[in-house]
Amino acid sequence: MLDAERFVGEILVSRGVLPAARLEELLRSVTEKNVHLLEFLEATREVQPEQIGKALADEVGIPFIEQIRPGDVPAAMIEAVPITFARQHRVLVLGGADLARPDFGPVRVAMANPLDPTPLDDLRALLKRNVVPVACTPETIEDAINRVYERKDETALTEAKDDVAASEELQDLIDMTDEAPVIRWVNNLFYTAAQRRASDIHIEPGEKDVQVRYRIDGNLQIAKTAHKGFLNSIVSRVKIEAGLNIAEKRLPQDGRITKRIQGRLIDVRVSTIPTSKGESIVMRLLDKEKVLLDLEDLGYSGAPLACIHHLITRPNGIMLVTGPTGSGKTTTLSAALSRINTPDLKILTAEDPVEYELKGIGQLHVQAKIGLTFASALRAFLRQDPDVIMVGEIRDHETAEIAIHASLTGHLVLSTLHTNDAAGAITRLGEMEVERYLITSSLIGVVAQRLVRRLCSRCKTPYQPNEQDFRELGVDRSQLKHILSTPGVQPWPGMPTEYMTADQLAVVEVQRAADRELQRVADVRKEQERLLDLSDELEPFDVEPTAVKSIEDIMRSAPRSETKVAEVKRPKGLLTAEPGSIFYKPVGCEECGGTGYRGRVVIAEVLMLDDNVRREVLNKSDAGTIARVAIARGMRTLREDGARVVATGVTSLEEVLAATQAGEK
Numbered sequence: 001m002l003d004a005e006r007f008v009g010e011i012l013v014s015r016g017v018l019p020a021a022r023l024e025e026l027l028r029s030v031t032e033k034n035v036h037l038l039e040f041l042e043a044t045r046e047v048q049p050e051q052i053g054k055a056l057a058d059e060v061g062i063p064f065i066e067q068i069r070p071g072d073v074p075a076a077m078i079e080a081v082p083i084t085f086a087r088q089h090r091v092l093v094l095g096g097a098d099l100a101r102p103d104f105g106p107v108r109v110a111m112a113n114p115l116d117p118t119p120l121d122d123l124r125a126l127l128k129r130n131v132v133p134v135a136c137t138p139e140t141i142e143d144a145i146n147r148v149y150e151r152k153d154e155t156a157l158t159e160a161k162d163d164v165a166a167s168e169e170l171q172d173l174i175d176m177t178d179e180a181p182v183i184r185w186v187n188n189l190f191y192t193a194a195q196r197r198a199s200d201i202h203i204e205p206g207e208k209d210v211q212v213r214y215r216i217d218g219n220l221q222i223a224k225t226a227h228k229g230f231l232n233s234i235v236s237r238v239k240i241e242a243g244l245n246i247a248e249k250r251l252p253q254d255g256r257i258t259k260r261i262q263g264r265l266i267d268v269r270v271s272t273i274p275t276s277k278g279e280s281i282v283m284r285l286l287d288k289e290k291v292l293l294d295l296e297d298l299g300y301s302g303a304p305l306a307c308i309h310h311l312i313t314r315p316n317g318i319m320l321v322t323g324p325t326g327s328g329k330t331t332t333l334s335a336a337l338s339r340i341n342t343p344d345l346k347i348l349t350a351e352d353p354v355e356y357e358l359k360g361i362g363q364l365h366v367q368a369k370i371g372l373t374f375a376s377a378l379r380a381f382l383r384q385d386p387d388v389i390m391v392g393e394i395r396d397h398e399t400a401e402i403a404i405h406a407s408l409t410g411h412l413v414l415s416t417l418h419t420n421d422a423a424g425a426i427t428r429l430g431e432m433e434v435e436r437y438l439i440t441s442s443l444i445g446v447v448a449q450r451l452v453r454r455l456c457s458r459c460k461t462p463y464q465p466n467e468q469d470f471r472e473l474g475v476d477r478s479q480l481k482h483i484l485s486t487p488g489v490q491p492w493p494g495m496p497t498e499y500m501t502a503d504q505l506a507v508v509e510v511q512r513a514a515d516r517e518l519q520r521v522a523d524v525r526k527e528q529e530r531l532l533d534l535s536d537e538l539e540p541f542d543v544e545p546t547a548v549k550s551i552e553d554i555m556r557s558a559p560r561s562e563t564k565v566a567e568v569k570r571p572k573g574l575l576t577a578e579p580g581s582i583f584y585k586p587v588g589c590e591e592c593g594g595t596g597y598r599g600r601v602v603i604a605e606v607l608m609l610d611d612n613v614r615r616e617v618l619n620k621s622d623a624g625t626i627a628r629v630a631i632a633r634g635m636r637t638l639r640e641d642g643a644r645v646v647a648t649g650v651t652s653l654e655e656v657l658a659a660t661q662a663g664e665k
Contacts, residue, residue, distance in 0.1 A: 005030055005037040008115065015055035017047055033292070034359075038113070042138060044297060045599065048458075049137035053112075057135035060114045064135045067590075068092065068110055068144035080127060083149045087191070089119035090141050092148070093127070094134070106130040112138040142195050146188065182230065186237045190268070192223065193285055194261045196593070199326075200285065203238070205231050205278035216593075217453045217600050218326060228278075235272070235279045242270040250274055257283075267353065292356050295335045298328065299601035299645070303636070307606040308447060312336045312414070317444035318407045320394075322419040328451045328602060329416040330355055333390055336414065337361060340388065349390040350377035366392065375399045382406055391415040397432045404434065407442040421638065422448040422607035423627040426617055440614040448638060449604040452645065452655040456592035460584040460649065469583065469653055473646065474639050477581075483636070483644050584649045601650055603641040603659065608633075 005027060012018040018026070030040045041047050050066065057064040077093045086092055090112035109123060109131045123131050189212060193201050198214035205211075210226045226234065239246045242255030257268040269284040295305055311319045321329045334356040337347060347361045352374075354363045362384075366372050374391050375398040381389050382402075394400050394415050407413045419425045425446045429439050470476055475483065586596020607613070607630050616626045631637065636644075642656030 008037050011059050012047070012052065012055055015058060017051045017055045044293065049139060053135050053137045056114045060135075062114055062133050062135055065110065066136070066140070068094070068136060068140055070144065070147050073144070073148045078149060081123070083145070085119075085122070086145050086149070087142070089116075089122075090138055090145075091119045091123065092141055092145055093123065093131075106132050108132050108134055110134050110136050110141055110144070112136065112141050139195075146192055146195065149184075182233045182237055185226065186234060186241075189223075190259050190266065190285075191261055194264070194266060194287070197599075198285060201281075201283040203234065203281040203283075205275065205280060207277065210234060217595075217597055218451060219453070219595075221593075221595075231278050235281060238270060238281055238283070239272070242268075244270070244272065249279060269353065286353065286355050292334055292338055292358070293331075295332070295339060298332060298335060299650075300604065303634075304447075304604050304606045304641070307445065307608060308336060309339070311445040311447075312340050312412070314412055314444055316407055316410050316412055318403060318413045318415065318442050319444060320415055320417050320425050320446045322417045322422060322425045322446060322448045323450060324418065324420075326451070327449055328600070329449065330392065332447070332449060332602070333414050333416065334358065337388070337390060345387045346385065347388040347390070348381045348384060348386045349392075350374055350381070351390075351392040373399075375402055378402045378406065382409075382411075386411060388412045388414070393417070394429075394432075397434070400429060400432045400434050404438050404442045408438075419448070421623065421627065422446040422605050422635075423623040423630065424448075425607075426626055427623045430620070436618050436620060440609065440617050443609055445609060446607040447604055448607070449602050450638060450642075450659040451600040452603055452642065452651045452659045453595075453597035454599040454601045455584055455586055455649065455651055456589060456596055456598045458591045459587040459589035459596060461587050462582045462584050462649075464581065465583045465653070472657055473643050473653060475643050480643055480647055483640055484647055582649070583646055583653055585652055596652075597655075601645060603638055603645055603656065605635060605638045605641060607635055 006023075009018065009023045009027060013020050013023055026037060026040065030037050033040065035043075038052065041052060042049065054064045072094045073092065074095060081093055092110045094108040094110055106129055107127065109120060111119065111133055112135075114133065114135045120131055120133055189201055189203075192198075193214055196214060196216055198216050199218075200215035202213040202215070202220065203210060204213065205228065208228050210228060210231050212223045212225065213220045214223045215221075236246045238257075239253070239255070241257045244253045244255045252271065252273045254272075255270040257270060259266045259268060264287055267286040269286070271282045271284075272279050274280075295308060300308060308319075311317075321332050323329050330351070337349070337358060341347060341358065341360055343360070347358075349358075349361060349363045350366050351363060352366045354365050357363070364372075364377050366374055366377055374393065374395065378389065378391055378399060379402060382405075389403075389406055389411055391399065391403060391413065392415070394403060394417055403413050403415060417425045417428055419428050423446075425448075426439060426443070429443075430436065470480070473480075586592075588594040588596045592598040607627075609617075610633060612629050612633060613626060616629050621629075627635075627637075638660045639656070642651075642660055645651050646653050646656055
């Protein structure tokens with residue numbers, strides 16, 4: 001496998017898509033995660049899909065197309081090529097021949113992986129004619145396959161006759177569910193949801209129709225509708241797959257479905273509730289084989305990243321991750337465990353459900369119905385001689401008490417709480433009747449986080465923020481400049497450099513280098529002012545910050561009367577504005593589905609329990625007092641970290657304001 005991945009990687013390097021220095025690191029990552037290089041690049045979005053597609057197309061000498069219109073696909077192709085084959089191999093037969101006439105020339109075939117000729121051979125045998133391949137991105141071809149194959153079923157379920165609704169109670173639900181259009185329509189919900197990176201599918205009955213919405217990057221988006229007359233058959237189909245009672249319509253039910261979509265195993269949690277307009281269904285999709293991102297990929301950097309690294313490498317203690325439901329707490333903990341997962345550590349987790357399959361880690365799915373709770377799982381773990389324990393959530397006094405006991409007896413415990421900020425976790429433990437002296441003895445740090453949508457890199461647009469924008473963000477221009485220029489000299493407040501790991505020392509060195517660069521920029525500006533003062537003939541000019549000496553050389557190289565210093569421009573790629581003076585806003589394009597956003601990124605605050613914070617905990621101070629002490633010791637708040645990602649063009653002002661409270665500024 002490694003040789004094949006290296007071959008693909010070398011193609012991308014030779015075509016200028018990947019830097020040669022990055023290839024070896026990527027190969028190590030895909031080997032550790034047991035995934036293909038193209039899948040890894042597709043999941044992490046490190047390289048634009050169009051760049052990969054064009055490079056592979058150039059390598060094999062075929063054209064690359066950027067879009068596929070449904071009208072390009074012959075109607076007969078739907079019957080000629082099975083949808084399972086098209087989706088499995090990511091191929092689609094386009095126009096160029098009448099499939100009803102076997103002697104009428106070759107057909108064009110769009111494919112996502114031009115390096116794999118196998119599906120072309122199968123299509124030649126299936127269609128009994130020659131094929132001409134063209135390349136396109138996986139997303140483009142998957143979207144086209146989805147639209148082409150399902151358009152007949154969409155028409156059938158949307159334009160139903162009026163007598164369907166009138167006679168729905170007389171129809172046999174099981175017989176209706178077995179009809180091919182309904183089965184394909186429901187299957188298409190799962191496929192499209194996985195393709196569009198949806199975390200949830202909502203099937204909601206209305207007055208005259210059934211509406212389907214996907215939750216993508218935390219926001220609900222309308223996906224499709226069907227006639228109200230098909231509601232019972234749709235619900236019954238989902239219930240049959242989830243193993244639920246199709247005759248029970250008065251009570252809520254919970255079930256589970258396992259699907260294999262595009263070669264990936266998807267675990268679907270199903271919940272049904274009766275409403276006044278019919279049964280409503282919500283399905284949570286968990287990709288059991290998705291690529292687990294590193295902490296850096298989630299959005300952690302600088303001081304917060306170094307703080308977390310320090311916490312998870314401690315031999316004992318409790319680290320908590322807090323935030324509302326859907327804020328990525330489990331993902332952060334899983335990424336942290338993946339970072340420290342080595343053969344010399346025994347790691348056990350209790351989760352509800354198990355969202356990421358981690359190699360070499362014992363993962364337990366708690367089931368309260370049979371008495372397997374977080375507390376009972378934690379008790380059992382202590383008899384398994386673990387080094388690190390991850391508990392999905394601390395919900396009650398019993399679980400908190402066992403977790404503290406585990407941390408005091410030499411175990412590192414990672415868990416989550418539902419609180420709005422880091423300091424609130426301490427008062428929440430107090431509300432669970434945990435003694436304050438036990439909190440100070442066991443708790444080593446709290447990470448509070450939110451997820452904000454990441455601006456689409458293709459269509460985001462810059463603009464100059466006004467004073468109202470800064471007021472809403474809760475910082476002024478000077479504060480924002482300070483946040484951007486000083487991400488934290490120490491990885492965590494008061495940590496001596498002799499106790500730092502190599503990674504933490506590297507963070508400090510990067511900050512020192514940044515400080516030196518800032519000083520050099522200041523020196524350049526001072527030099528510019530001095531040179532301008534020498535002559536009234538000179539005009540203000542833009543300064544390239546790394547070339548102090550070149551300015552003087554330019555001034556001496558030609559007579560002043562002929563020198564236009566204003567023409568000395570900053571090289572392309574360097575910012576021409578002060579840090580924090582440019583924000584970005586969403587626009588919307590085909591790449592992001594018209595939303596202006598694609599993916600999400602973490603904003604966080606990390607509370608380290610040093611002596612000052614512990615003193616406030618023992619004094620039973622409230623969360624506000626504890627937070628103020630931590631801020632004085634160097635903690636960056638959620639709103640301040642949000643200001644950082646806004647000013648660096650990662651997300652928009654509106655996203656940070658929506659994700660953080662005014663009190664979190």
